[in-house]
Amino acid sequence: MDLQVVDGGNLGAYKVVDVTSGDVVYRCVRWDDAVLFALGCLSAKAADWVERKRVEAPKVSGRLIGAAHLYVLGRVYLLKGGEDFAVMSEFQDGVVYNVWWPGDGAVPRCTCEDYQRSVGLYGDDAITLHGRVVCKHILACALEILFPRKKEVISDGVASDRAEHACDAEAG
Numbered sequence: 001m002d003l004q005v006v007d008g009g010n011l012g013a014y015k016v017v018d019v020t021s022g023d024v025v026y027r028c029v030r031w032d033d034a035v036l037f038a039l040g041c042l043s044a045k046a047a048d049w050v051e052r053k054r055v056e057a058p059k060v061s062g063r064l065i066g067a068a069h070l071y072v073l074g075r076v077y078l079l080k081g082g083e084d085f086a087v088m089s090e091f092q093d094g095v096v097y098n099v100w101w102p103g104d105g106a107v108p109r110c111t112c113e114d115y116q117r118s119v120g121l122y123g124d125d126a127i128t129l130h131g132r133v134v135c136k137h138i139l140a141c142a143l144e145i146l147f148p149r150k151k152e153v154i155s156d157g158v159a160s161d162r163a164e165h166a167c168d169a170e171a172g
Contacts, residue, residue: 003018004017004038035068050068068140073090101141
C-alpha cells in the first residue's frame, strides 16, 4: 500500500490517502494521529516502536512523528556499503540529508541543521534518546533498519547483514 498524509484544507483535518486509488482511508484532526495511522498500515510493529519511544522520551515525540512520516513516504535509502543513508526532505523536493550509521554502538550522525545545532547544546536543551542526540532523519533510518521497507540499495549492492541482524534483534 502506498500512502500519503495530506492536510484536509480549511477544515483543519488531515487525511490518509491511498496514492494508487486516490481513496481517503482515514480522517482525523491531528497530524500525529494521521501519521501513526499510516505507519500502522505499513507496519504495526513500527507504529508500536514509535509509540513506546514517545512514552519513554516525550521531548523526542515531534521528531519521532517526522521520522514516521519520512518512513511512510519511503524517503529513506540505504547507500552502498551499508553504513550511510540518504534521507530525502520531508517537505522540500530535491533536498537530501546524509546520515552516517556506523553500527557497533557508535553514534549516528546527520548533515541536517537540526542535528548540527543540537550537537552543540548541552543539558536539558539537547533533544536526546537514550543519551544520544537525534533528529528525525536518524530516527527514520532507525525505522528503516528495524522494520525495512526497501531491500534495494542506491548505487548497486544489497542491504547490509548488520541491518538484517538489527531487525531480527529489535523487531523480532
